[in-house]
Amino acid sequence: MNKIFKAIASxxxxxxxxxxxxxxxxxxxxxxxxxxxxxxxxxxxxPYVDYGEVKGSLxxxxxxxxxxxxxxxxxxxxxGTNEEEVLMMLPYHRLPNxxxxxxxxxxGWDFTSNNELDYEYLQAAADVNPYKITAENAEKIFAKGKxxxxxxxxxxxxxxxxxxxxxxxxxxxxxxxNLGGLTIAEGQMFYSIYYGRNAMGGHASLVNKKEIWTLxxxxxxxxxPSYGTFDEKGLPISAPSAAVADTTVKM
Amino acid sequence: MFRSFNxxxxxxxxxxxxxxxxxxxxxxxxxxxxxxxxxxQPHKDGTGPKLFEVRKKWADGGxxxxxxxxxVNNWQSAAASDPYAEGVSKVKSAxxxxxxxxxxxxxxxxxxxxxxQPDPATAVTTPGGPTDGSMDPNAATEQSGSSMxxxxxxxxxxxxxxxxxxxxxxxxxxxxxxxxxDSKEDASYAEEFRTWAWKNKTYxxxxxxxxxxxxxxxxxQGLGTIGVVEAYQPSQPINxxxxxxAGVNGIDCKYCHNSVTKSKSAGIPTVNVCMxxxxxxxxxxxxxxxxxxxxxxxxxxxxxxxxGKSTPIVWNKVHVLPDHVYFNHSQHVVVGGVDCKQCHGDMxxxxxxxxxxxxxxxxxxxxxxxxxxPTLTMGWCIECHQEKGIAEGPLDGKKDGYYDExxxxxxxxxxxxxxxxxxxxxxxxxxxxxxxxxxxxx
Numbered sequence: 001m002n003k004i005f006k007a008i009a010s011x012x013x014x015x016x017x018x019x020x021x022x023x024x025x026x027x028x029x030x031x032x033x034x035x036x037x038x039x040x041x042x043x044x045x046x047p048y049v050d051y052g053e054v055k056g057s058l059x060x061x062x063x064x065x066x067x068x069x070x071x072x073x074x075x076x077x078x079x080g081t082n083e084e085e086v087l088m089m090l091p092y093h094r095l096p097n098x099x100x101x102x103x104x105x106x107x108g109w110d111f112t113s114n115n116e117l118d119y120e121y122l123q124a125a126a127d128v129n130p131y132k133i134t135a136e137n138a139e140k141i142f143a144k145g146k147x148x149x150x151x152x153x154x155x156x157x158x159x160x161x162x163x164x165x166x167x168x169x170x171x172x173x174x175x176x177x178n179l180g181g182l183t184i185a186e187g188q189m190f191y192s193i194y195y196g197r198n199a200m201g202g203h204a205s206l207v208n209k210k211e212i213w214t215l216x217x218x219x220x221x222x223x224x225p226s227y228g229t230f231d232e233k234g235l236p237i238s239a240p241s242a243a244v245a246d247t248t249v250k251m
Numbered sequence: 252m253f254r255s256f257n258x259x260x261x262x263x264x265x266x267x268x269x270x271x272x273x274x275x276x277x278x279x280x281x282x283x284x285x286x287x288x289x290x291x292q293p294h295k296d297g298t299g300p301k302l303f304e305v306r307k308k309w310a311d312g313g314x315x316x317x318x319x320x321x322x323v324n325n326w327q328s329a330a331a332s333d334p335y336a337e338g339v340s341k342v343k344s345a346x347x348x349x350x351x352x353x354x355x356x357x358x359x360x361x362x363x364x365x366x367x368q369p370d371p372a373t374a375v376t377t378p379g380g381p382t383d384g385s386m387d388p389n390a391a392t393e394q395s396g397s398s399m400x401x402x403x404x405x406x407x408x409x410x411x412x413x414x415x416x417x418x419x420x421x422x423x424x425x426x427x428x429x430x431x432x433d434s435k436e437d438a439s440y441a442e443e444f445r446t447w448a449w450k451n452k453t454y455x456x457x458x459x460x461x462x463x464x465x466x467x468x469x470x471x472q473g474l475g476t477i478g479v480v481e482a483y484q485p486s487q488p489i490n491x492x493x494x495x496x497a498g499v500n501g502i503d504c505k506y507c508h509n510s511v512t513k514s515k516s517a518g519i520p521t522v523n524v525c526m527x528x529x530x531x532x533x534x535x536x537x538x539x540x541x542x543x544x545x546x547x548x549x550x551x552x553x554x555x556x557x558x559g560k561s562t563p564i565v566w567n568k569v570h571v572l573p574d575h576v577y578f579n580h581s582q583h584v585v586v587g588g589v590d591c592k593q594c595h596g597d598m599x600x601x602x603x604x605x606x607x608x609x610x611x612x613x614x615x616x617x618x619x620x621x622x623x624x625p626t627l628t629m630g631w632c633i634e635c636h637q638e639k640g641i642a643e644g645p646l647d648g649k650k651d652g653y654y655d656e657x658x659x660x661x662x663x664x665x666x667x668x669x670x671x672x673x674x675x676x677x678x679x680x681x682x683x684x685x686x687x688x689x690x691x692x693x
Contacts, residue, residue, distance in 0.1 A: 028484070028485060028486060029485040029486055029567055031480045031483050031485075031571055032476075032477070032478075032479075032480065032483075033477045033478070034477065034478050034573075035477055035478055036573075039573050039574055039575050040571065040573045040574060041574065042574035044574070046574070047514075047515070047516045047518075048516065048519065048566075048568050049568075064563060064565065101557065101559065102556040102557055103556065103557070104557070105523060105526065105550065105551065105552070105557035105559075105561075107557070107559040150503060151503040151505040151506055151509075152503075152505075152506055152509075154501075154503070155500060155501050155502040155503065155506065156528075163284075165501070166499075166500055166501030166502075167500045167501065167502070167528070170499050170500050170501070172499070172500050172528075172532055173500075173528060173531060173532060174288050174292055174531075175288040175289040175290065175291075175292070175531075176289075177289050178285065181285070196527075198289060198290055198298040199289070199290070199298050199530065199531055200527070201523060201524075201526055201527035201530065202523070203527070205509075205521060205523060205524070206506070206509045206524065
């Protein structure tokens with residue numbers, strides 16, 4: 001009897017010690033012990049979770065594939081029933097040129113059938129901003145534009161749009177464009193922000209179409225400080241600086 | 252050797268400045284920055300080729316005199332009149348802009364400015380510049396050194412204890428032998444301990460009671476630390492320094508983590524976002540260049556163009572919430588107006604890879620609501636919900652935010668309740684149901 005008791009006591013003692021030392025995980029990538037691991041690791045789809053292994057069962061075909069899902073091809077998000085807004089958010093009708101694959105990494109995209117370089121960019125000069133600025137929404141547009149601008153553009157193009165953002169003054173980056181001195185049409189601004197231009201990369205994944213048009217209103221303010229101001233009758237005090245088409249001839 | 256070359260270089264520039272070309276240089280600098288630098292750099296090919304000593308290059312290549320000036324004004328007419336320029340026009344796929352309004356003197360001043368720029372590749376890296384994200388090696392060795400000392404001390408003490416015990420046993424055996432006591436009485440360690448414990452049962456009893464209580468308390472406290480991930484800092488495929496990106500270069504958090512205003516998760520930037528800047532920036536020193544090379548491999552960028560062969564970067568997730576907790580970033584950042592630093596600390600000072608910032612450090616950040624519970628625990632969440640006041644009311648009657656509507660409804664529908672809420676000067680998240688279980692657990 002005593003012997004059995006002794007044996008049980010020593011075995012359980014060793015087991016407890018083993019448990020204590022075993023739980024001191026030395027792997028820095030491990031977040032440590034969890035009470036209920038199955039409540040931490042969701043079998044339902046969550047972003048940034050690798051579903052190659054769910055509850056111990058391994059599925060190599062899903063490893064690094066199923067998280068951060070993209071919507072099915074040719075589907076568009078629902079943007080409500082306001083016609084103007086829906087039209088604004090429809091897929092962009094201008095396509096990138098085939099050289100954008102090599103210069104901006106657009107592999108697997110639809111390209112314009114016209115091989116002339118900058119063909120679509122020059123065509124885009126005809127596009128006008130569908131997000132109309134009025135006396136009522138001007139304040140809102142500029143507030144939103146400032147918010148978007150400081151998050152997405154300011155670090156290169158600078159707070160005043162002069163191309164002297166903190167990245168340029170810190171000496172990390174050279175050649176951010178002076179937005180106040182731009183002489184391109186707003187449709188070309190949209191094309192440049194959407195697909196990128198020269199050194200600038202495309203920003204279609206960062207700002208949606210309405211946001212890009214909002215930013216273009218904000219950029220107009222750099223070009224013309226009285227842009228977006230209205231008199232008592234709601235008429236613009238100064239007409240938006242006449243869109244000057246890109247006069248430079250491209251190959 | 253580089254140092255002396257550098258000195259020589261600076262000397263040469265200083266001489267040039269003193270020689271009276273200062274005005275022309277300043278003009279050249281201004282023109283270069285406003286007209287050329289979007290595409291051209293002095294020492295690196297970008298959208299356009301590098302311009303350092305480009306006049307010499309053209310002259311050596313057999314270009315006609317003055318045709319480079321013509322090229323800047325209108326590259327097409329230059330290409331038509333000079334075979335060398337025609338060859339140049341076929342090098343790059345992107346076409347150069349026309350600058351018909353630049354005078355000959357202005358163009359020469361631009362080239363003078365460019366030729367006076369020292370090559371950063373031969374210059375020593377500026378001291379105090381951004382360093383890479385590697386850890387201080389001294390700190391690591393120090394820590395492992397101190398734990399080695401403890402182990403050594405423990406070994407020494409155990410040896411002393413065993414040696415003293417052995418001497419004592421032998422002495423006792425000797426005494427027994429002299430007194431003629433049967434050596435069978437010689438007890439084992441365990442039997443000896445038992446007799447000693449029986450003799451001093453009061454002390455042993457009290458001591459073992461204290462020991463048991465201690466064990467239980469530490470055990471319960473230990474259970475409390477399970478699932479607490481404060482200071483968790485997993486390794487990452489690329490040691491990304493937030494100091495350089497958010498600090499030195501002043502990039503807004505919301506540029507890279509752009510889904511933070513639209514979605515539940517703040518988002519790890521896709522590689523195309525990195526490449527918006529890194530297409531041009533390839534690192535100042537070897538450590539940075541190695542890290543950025545890993546990024547180029549992921550993006551399929553060979554230094555000149557995209558190859559289309561991209562590979563995903565597998566980052567390790569740092570802030571992991573259990574599946575049974577619903578947390579939405581856009582709700583907190585857009586509607587609640589919570590600053591990133593309230594939960595993530597001052598990332599502009601995070602030199603190493605990202606980590607769960609402990610609450611003590613979060614409390615030191617200016618503007619943060621001081622909290623007591625460990626970061627990423629439920630206590631921490633609800634403490635903040637109790638402390639944090641929602642946006643102030645629509646005093647000017649114009650604001651149309653989410654909480655402005657709440658203020659308006661409270662004011663119009665239940666004034667006494669509103670006044671009760673406002674006793675401490677703010678309407679807290681808790682007062683609007685921020686402590687209800689189903690807000691986060693459903």
